[in-house]
Amino acid sequence: MKISKLKKTLGAFSLEIEHLSLTPGKIYGIIGPNGSGKTTLMKLMAGLLPPDSGSIDWPGLTPRDITMVFKKPYLIHDTVLRNLTYPLTLRGLPPDPATVDHYLTLADLQKYRNAYAPGLSSGEQQKLSLIRAMIFSPKLTFIDETFSNLDMESAARFERLILDRQQKDPATYVICAHQLSHIHRLCDEVLFLSNGRIEAQGTTEDILLHPEHPLLQQYLQFVQMQ
Amino acid sequence: MLDLLDAELLGIITLTLRMTLMSTTISAILGIPLGLWLDRADFTGKRLVVAINRTLMASPPVVVGLVVYLMLMRNGPFGFMGLLFTFEAMVLAQVLLITPIICGIVYTASARNSERIHLFAQTMGANRWQTKILLIRELSNELYFAIVTGFGRAMSEVGAIMIVGGNIRHHTRTMTTSISLLRNRGEIDQAIFLGILLMLIAFAVQLLISLIRRKERRTDENF
Numbered sequence: 295m296k297i298s299k300l301k302k303t304l305g306a307f308s309l310e311i312e313h314l315s316l317t318p319g320k321i322y323g324i325i326g327p328n329g330s331g332k333t334t335l336m337k338l339m340a341g342l343l344p345p346d347s348g349s350i351d352w353p354g355l356t357p358r359d360i361t362m363v364f365k366k367p368y369l370i371h372d373t374v375l376r377n378l379t380y381p382l383t384l385r386g387l388p389p390d391p392a393t394v395d396h397y398l399t400l401a402d403l404q405k406y407r408n409a410y411a412p413g414l415s416s417g418e419q420q421k422l423s424l425i426r427a428m429i430f431s432p433k434l435t436f437i438d439e440t441f442s443n444l445d446m447e448s449a450a451r452f453e454r455l456i457l458d459r460q461q462k463d464p465a466t467y468v469i470c471a472h473q474l475s476h477i478h479r480l481c482d483e484v485l486f487l488s489n490g491r492i493e494a495q496g497t498t499e500d501i502l503l504h505p506e507h508p509l510l511q512q513y514l515q516f517v518q519m520q
Numbered sequence: 521m522l523d524l525l526d527a528e529l530l531g532i533i534t535l536t537l538r539m540t541l542m543s544t545t546i547s548a549i550l551g552i553p554l555g556l557w558l559d560r561a562d563f564t565g566k567r568l569v570v571a572i573n574r575t576l577m578a579s580p581p582v583v584v585g586l587v588v589y590l591m592l593m594r595n596g597p598f599g600f601m602g603l604l605f606t607f608e609a610m611v612l613a614q615v616l617l618i619t620p621i622i623c624g625i626v627y628t629a630s631a632r633n634s635e636r637i638h639l640f641a642q643t644m645g646a647n648r649w650q651t652k653i654l655l656i657r658e659l660s661n662e663l664y665f666a667i668v669t670g671f672g673r674a675m676s677e678v679g680a681i682m683i684v685g686g687n688i689r690h691h692t693r694t695m696t697t698s699i700s701l702l703r704n705r706g707e708i709d710q711a712i713f714l715g716i717l718l719m720l721i722a723f724a725v726q727l728l729i730s731l732i733r734r735k736e737r738r739t740d741e742n743f
Contacts, residue, residue: 342642358645367638371658381644430645 295434295466300348302338302476309334310492318433319464323477323498327486327513331439332470335487336362336436339468355433358385362436365443367423369411374403377411377422381430389429397425400451417443424452427458437469441476453479474517478502486510528690533721536694539607540674543614547674550669551619554653555666559634570627576620581613585680588613592684605686606649610694613680617669625669629662630655645734664733668726675722695721 295318300311309331316322324332337343339350340362353361361381369377378397379389401421406414411422419445427435441449453476456458456467471477477484477498484501486494486509494507505511558569590596592604592612603609637658641651656663679694685692687701695718702711 342569342639357642360643361645364643368636370640370654371661384644384646384650427643432645440606 295353296349296351297339298349300338300350301346302334302343303346304334307331307334309338311335311492314485314492314495316466316468318466319460320482321460321467321469321480323481323484324468324470324487325472325474325477325484325501330487331490332487333365333438333482334490336438336468336470340434340436345502348440352434359433360436361427361430361432363420363423363427363438363440365439367419367440369414369419369422372410373408374398374411374414374422375407378426378429381426385430387430393429396438397429400455400477401425402448417445417448420444421448421452428455431463432465434466435468437471439470439472440470441471442473449476456480472517474502474514486513488513531608532693532695532698533717535607535692536675536696536718537721539610539614539694540556540671543611543618543674544667544671545624546611546615547618547670550615551622551666551670552626552663554619555623556630556634559622559628559630573624573627577624578599579617579620581617581677581679582683584617585613585683588616588680588684604684605692607685607686607692609684610692613684614674614677617677617680618674621673622666622670625666626659626663629659629666633659633662664729668729671725672722674723675718 295316297311297314299313300309302309307329324335326332332345338345339355340360341350342362368378375394375398378394382389395404398407401418401424403414403418403422403425406418408517411419414422420440422439424437427437430485441452444452457480459465464485467480469480481498483496484498486501486505488509494501494505494510501510502514505514538550558566558573588609589604592601592609593599594604594667603612634655638651638656640656646654676696680699681692681694682697682700685694685697687693687697693701699711699714699718702708702714
């Protein structure tokens with residue numbers, strides 16, 4: 295999976311990525327201050343935003359293999375169950391009742407299965423959007439700050455789910471989070487973004503525990519102080 | 521009063537309902553896709569088109585009636601069709617009045633929500649048609665509101681249909697034009713009776729639509 299000479303300008307902000315390659319089956323983290331371009335980069339990589347120039351190649355993947363979970367998820371005006379099974383319906387796949395129950399239980403949404411989904415609390419909406427993105431097992435998943443709205447127990451449960459799935463059937467995840475603990479527990483590699491540029495990239499340990507780039511050091515210091 | 525409850529009155533009610541339903545249906549068929557298209561389309565002059573549509577949303581019925589009259593009058597460009605003072609002419613005038621209203625409401629609703637819906641559909645792997653179906657489903661409340669507004673406007677309209685229909689007895693007389701005529705004749709009691717009847721019919725139609733929608737929702741929840 296390769297990105298080269300990628301450029302995108304949105305008003306006064308501009309994102310420029312000279313080169314980036316991702317290995318399938320790994321979990322990547324993107325960190326960086328607000329306005330550094332994390333969401334824009336994710337949207338570009340997910341094919342949701344056209345680049346001004348440059349190329350993004352996902353060999354062997356079709357748009358149906360890629361999904362993205364947003365900070366503010368969109369839920370269709372329907373029940374929790376319908377929302378969960380929506381990606382399966384689109385693919386003409388009948389929902390397996392045991393799988394549906396498993397995901398609903400995991401997200402503590404079993405009792406709301408027939409409730410109106412947009413009426414859920416924001417944390418419940420996040421959990422629903424996460425399980426909805428997982429139920430059809432995409433090969434590449436972008437998660438944009440979704441963990442930040444979850445309580446610690448739910449976040450830990452989802453982390454465990456992702457790590458378990460990685461052992462059985464590895465997929466690629468790109469996770470953006472401000473809470474470094476999630477990044478630390480989940481990610482194999484981390485990218486540090488600042489002002490629309492990748493300023494540092496390496497293993498999670500290198501980036502979080504032995505940062506060399508001054509901007510990264512400054513960012514980590516600030517995040518840890520909070 | 522209530523010799524009015526005779527065959528003539530039933531004819532007037534039937535004609536009013538037929539005209540309103542037909543003009544609302546045609547306007548919905550034209551206005552909904554037009555509103556959705558206008559939101560997604562990107563072309564030079566789009567803002568002008570939107571501004572023109574907003575102006576047409578507030579166009580006075582008598583002006584629309586006059587324009588249709590001039591088009592359909594014997595010496596007018598479409599006079600050869602012989603449509604003036606017919607049911608079809610009244611439907612045409614109403615379609616010209618209601619379509620911009622439905623189109624405008626749908627455009628505004630779509631402009632507010634469609635970007636998120638399209639983005640979401642893309643993340644779920646929806647194809648083009650699945651995205652369109654999702655968009656229509658997600659905007660169904662707004663589409664319903666647009667149609668009901670159009671229906672209300674058609675039901676209560678009098679200026680345009682009076683001009684192009686002529687309020688001809690047993691032919692193009694509707695409930696609103698009858699009320700106008702009765703008032704001119706000083707038959708206020710009968711005018712009030714017809715007015716109340718018109719309100720009741722409008723209420724019954726709205727109630728029926730609401731019931732159908734609620735039933736649809738219950739069916740959904742039973743999935």
